[in-house]
Amino acid sequence: MRHLMSPLDFTVEEIDKLLDLAGDIEAHPDKYAHACEGKKLATLFYEPSTRTRLSHEAAMLNLGGSVLGFSSAASSSATKGETVADTIRMISCFADICAMRHPKEGAALVASEYSSIPVINAGDGGHQHPTQTLTDLMTIRSLKGRLNHMKIGLCGDLKFGRTVHSLIHALVRYPGIEFVLISPEELRLPSYMRQDVLDKNNIPYEEVVRMEDALPELDLLYMTRVQKERFFNEEDYVRMKDFYILDAQKMELAKSDMLVLHPLPRVNEIAVEVDKDPRAAYFKQVQYGVYARMALILTLLNIEV
Amino acid sequence: MRHLMSPLDFTVEEIDKLLDLAGDIEAHPDKYAHACEGKKLATLFYEPSTRTRLSHEAAMLNLGGSVLGFSSAASSSATKGETVADTIRMISCFADICAMRHPKEGAALVASEYSSIPVINAGDGGHQHPTQTLTDLMTIRSLKGRLNHMKIGLCGDLKFGRTVHSLIHALVRYPGIEFVLISPEELRLPSYMRQDVLDKNNIPYEEVVRMEDALPELDLLYMTRVQKERFFNEEDYVRMKDFYILDAQKMELAKSDMLVLHPLPRVNEIAVEVDKDPRAAYFKQVQYGVYARMALILTLLNIEV
Amino acid sequence: MRHLMSPLDFTVEEIDKLLDLAGDIEAHPDKYAHACEGKKLATLFYEPSTRTRLSHEAAMLNLGGSVLGFSSAASSSATKGETVADTIRMISCFADICAMRHPKEGAALVASEYSSIPVINAGDGGHQHPTQTLTDLMTIRSLKGRLNHMKIGLCGDLKFGRTVHSLIHALVRYPGIEFVLISPEELRLPSYMRQDVLDKNNIPYEEVVRMEDALPELDLLYMTRVQKERFFNEEDYVRMKDFYILDAQKMELAKSDMLVLHPLPRVNEIAVEVDKDPRAAYFKQVQYGVYARMALILTLLNIEV
Incomplete structure (x- = not known):
């Protein structure tokens, strides 16, 4: 029996297989409409x-x-x-499978050790959020046609942003990946991520403070919310949250095929005027997330269609 | 694609068709038992x-x-x-269709503008509650055999009562409708409803303060709860809430075929002794509400059986 | 139409029949996989x-x-x-059937009087919890092969413990049952249970303060949680809660086939080291509870497979 604790639980080959399955589900949803009948x-x-x-x-x-x-x-024991x-x-x-979200890091891992059904880590504190990463990979591969040879901007809260860390872990396994890290000084990517993940894997990256400086060269811009609940005081939050707002004017600097992703919910870090831009992929991302999770459930339950 | 924002979104003919469908569902539930299979x-x-x-x-x-x-x-984003x-x-x-209840007026309308699935307004603040109106119309037509030529008493909180306003809007489109508005001075039907809806449509109505004065001539009595949350202070609520209580004694004044409706929940505005009266239709109303909503879902999803 | 309010609503013969059905469900789950199709x-x-x-x-x-x-x-009317x-x-x-948990004693009984669908009492205050009793009986009969001729230890909070009271009521109807009541003086089984249930049915019992004194002779040990919410002050709770903790050392005193049951959740009254002991039946109990409730739903809905 397998669980999904971290995006690295699957090899690159397994991720490929899972995304192939997700793609087939997208193309032929009816084929899978009864695949989990009787399962909970x-x-x-x-x-x-x-x-x-x-x-x-x-x-x-x-x-x-x-x-x-x-x-x-509140409604749990x-x-x-x-x-x-x-x-x-x-x-x-x-149930036959479960998805667990818990405020404490490692909670899903503990669960997986005692469980007799597959456990999906649906977020454990600031730690991991692997199904978001599968969603991101599915979106990128579907819309870009590949997961390699890309310059990727990561923007916003790179310090506490769990989805960003997970995505970095997942992408460094593909050839030709470069990162541009766009954040205020206070929310820089932690050194353990820079040294132990980027440097160790010889991944080229640069750090910039202004989004404008990075935009022209990016194949993909991954925006994140400055989450209020990650801050210790209101003042810091208010001062920083508006630093990194993507709008139509900034989009003009970007390549014509640059994708914009965001794990959502967005608050105001992407202006609503960007929604109509064909490069905005964050709502499609939600749809890809469903296909990715369908593929994941089938994979963990060992159900072949 | 259609949404349901207000009871007036459907023409009289469309309402008729929808209620016919609801009636067929009531008569032949098995026929519809798989109509939405695979829909969410x-x-x-x-x-x-x-x-x-x-x-x-x-x-x-x-x-x-x-x-x-x-x-x-609390459990939403x-x-x-x-x-x-x-x-x-x-x-x-x-999902394939959604029902939204929101404390702010117009929230469902905003949702419908951005949605790619049909949106049912399940109540937006003190504004509209169109599925309650469909429920009321279904109940009246099923038990009275018609939606026209009736004298209808509306009793209780006519100022803030969203269901009463919606029902008036819906009924003024049928011939031969008269209203008796029964409320304390403080909770009278607002002038924009009296002038812009009743007067404009040449609907006869009278306003009375005592329920007893109206009862003998009514074909239908629509009771409403004096909702505590609509008042600004406790004192006003306590003073007024018991003014309009329907009991067995008052029911003796009414016609033998007068229907009593209530959107529920009732608190104490209808004494429990009335529940056994065959004219009490408020629990049947709940059942009719399910049939009306089944018809609505099928209609908005364009599913024919 | 039948409801389930108390474990005594079923005769001993009816309980037997229900547990036979639950056993058949356990053995042939597929046979029952569509038994309630279309039911809510x-x-x-x-x-x-x-x-x-x-x-x-x-x-x-x-x-x-x-x-x-x-x-x-909070999310109810x-x-x-x-x-x-x-x-x-x-x-x-x-719905076609309902399960109600309510903080007030007798709430489910009131519901059953007004309901037109079967009501299952899923716990009413400190009063009854009959589906837990069915679960316990199912577990005991499945693992012991019988519901009679047993010496049963009841340990912990015997004063407020609703599940213990229900279990006693259910078991005194079988021949050869003896109880050992293990509790602090403050949490003794109430006199109305001792006199009106045990004495009246000529059930032999003894009361002990130390778990060790009872363990060697028991066929079954039913542990209960010392529920914080049953106490009026924190101090009493803290002083008493650790008095009755079952651990590996105490388990050495018990017979090789003594079962340990617990209605769960457990806090610390059973040390986790006991979980691996083959006599620990409290997690199996959860599984038996599902089979028992499946049998109950079929029985109350009069569905035969």
């Missing part, structure tokens, strides 16, 4: 995340399966002092 | 409303479809600052 | 209880039915002042 997905969300939860639920429903679970810790280890053993009796 | 309804409830949410969910499940969503803003426009574009990737 | 379960949880709610939901989904409802009072009697009449229009 449990969504265990100890902190709310509408997008991630509903994406998993839509994926399972699209496969003909059903869903049960909880959407916040965590409030009665139950450990994650005990909860997952209970859930193993109720 | 998203319930987006930014404020809780068990009745309205579950009625939509029951409708979709009765049609063989499935359901996903959230039941309060609204708390992360996402706009309704962005949320609905996300939801469009997860 | 409403889960009405006025207080959160993940385990009980999800167990009912898993049961209904395993039978091919679907589920709707609410998981806490109870907050608008609706009575349980009115709510259940509404729910009767939305």
Whole structure:
């Protein structure tokens, strides 16, 4: 039995296979409409995340399966002092696969150790969010036709941004990848990411403070939200959140085929005027996320169609 | 693609067709049991409303479809600052149709402008609640055999009562409708409703303060709850809430075939002793609401059986 | 139409029949996979209880039915002042059967009086929790092969422990049952249980303060959580909660075939080292609970397969 804890749990070949499957699902959805009939997905969300939860639920429903679970810790037995280890053993009796979002790093890993069903880490604190990474890879490969030989801008909160870290981990395994890291000094990519991941893999990168300086040369711009909940005081948040706003004017600097991705929700870091730009891929990304998760569920349940 | 924002979105002919369909669903439920197989309804409830949410969910499940969503803003990404426009574009990737309840007037309308799936307005602040109106029309037509030539009493909170306003809008389009408006001075029907809707359509109406004065001549009595949350201070609420209580004694004044409707939940404005009266139609109304919503879902999804 | 309010609603013969059905479900799950197709379960949880709610939901989904409802009072119309009697009449229009958890004793009974669908009491305050009792009986019969002639230790909070009281009521109907009541003085089994249930049915029992004194002679040890919410002050809770902790060392005193049951969630009253002991049956109990509830749903809906 396999779980998905980190985007690196799958080899490059396995990722390829999974994305091929996701592509086939996109092309032939009817073929998969009953693939999970009689199967149940449990969504265990100890902190709310509408997008991630509903994406998993839509994926399972699209496969003909059903869903049960909880959407916040308040309605879970965590409030009665139950450990994650005990909860997952209970859930193993109720479902065939589960997706867990938890505020504590490592919670999903603990769950996977005690589970008798596959566990999908749907986000554990500031740590990992592997299904977002699969979504990002699916989007890039579908719209760019490849996952290699690209100059990728990562913009915004690179310090706390879990999705950015996961994406870097995943992309450094492909040839010809370069990064431009665009952030305020306070939110730079941590040194352990720069040294242990980028330098170690001989990945070229530069760090810039102004988005404009990077835009002309990028094949892809990955925007992130400056998440209020990652800051310790309101003042720092207010001062920094508007530094990195993408608008129509800045888009004029970019290549005609540069993709804009964003894990969403966006607050104001992408002006709504950009939505109509054909290079804006962040809403398509949501749709690709459903296909990627459908492929993931089939893969972890070992169901072939 | 069509949405349902206001009860007036459908013409009288379209309402007739929809209620015919609802009637056929009531008569032959099995015929429709698989009509929405593989379809998904998203319930987006930014404020809780068990009745309205579950009625939509029951409708979709009765049609063989499935359901996903959230039941309060706390478990939605609204708390992360996402706009309704962005949320609905996300939801469009997860579902085939959605029902939205939102505390702000116009929220559903904004959603419909950005949505790529049909949006049902399941209540936007004090503004519209069109599926309740469909429910009311279905109940009246089923139990009275007609929607025209009736004297209708509207009782309680006529100032803030969203369902009453919607019902008036819907009924003035039928011939021979008269209203008796029963309310305390403070909760009278607003002048824009009296002038722009009743007067403009030459609808006869009278305003009375005591329910007893109106009862003997009514074909239908539509009761409403005096909603605590519509008042600015507790004192006003306490003073007024018990003014308009329907009990067995008052029912003796009414015609033998006068229907009593209520959008529910009722608090104490209808004494429980009235529940056994065959003229009490408010629990049947809940059942008719499911049929009306089934017909609505089929209509908006363009599914013919 | 039947409801399940108390574990005594079924005769010993009916319990036998229900557990036979549950056993057949365990052996041949596929046979029952479509038994409730087109049927809907409403889960009405006025207080959160993940385990009980999800167990009912898993049961209904395993039978091919679907589920709707609410998981806490905050998202129900109870907050608008609706009575349980009115709510259940509404729910009767939305579902074919319902499971209700409510903080007030007798709430499910009131619901059953006004309902037109079968009501399962999924816990009403400190009063009854009959599906837990069915779960316990199913577990004992499956693993011991019988429900009679056993010496059963009941350990922990015997004063407030609803599941313990229900289990006693259910077991005194079988021949050869003896109890050992293991609790601190403050949490003794109430006198009305000792006199009106044990004494009246001539059930032999002893009361002990130390778990070690009872362990060697038991066929079954039923552990319970010392629930913080049952105490009036923090101090009493802290002083007492660790008195009755089962660990590997204590397990050495027990017979080689003594079963350990626990309604879960456990906090620290069973050390995790016991989990690996083959006599630990509390996680299997969760699985048996799903089979028991599947059998219950089929029985109350009068569905034969």
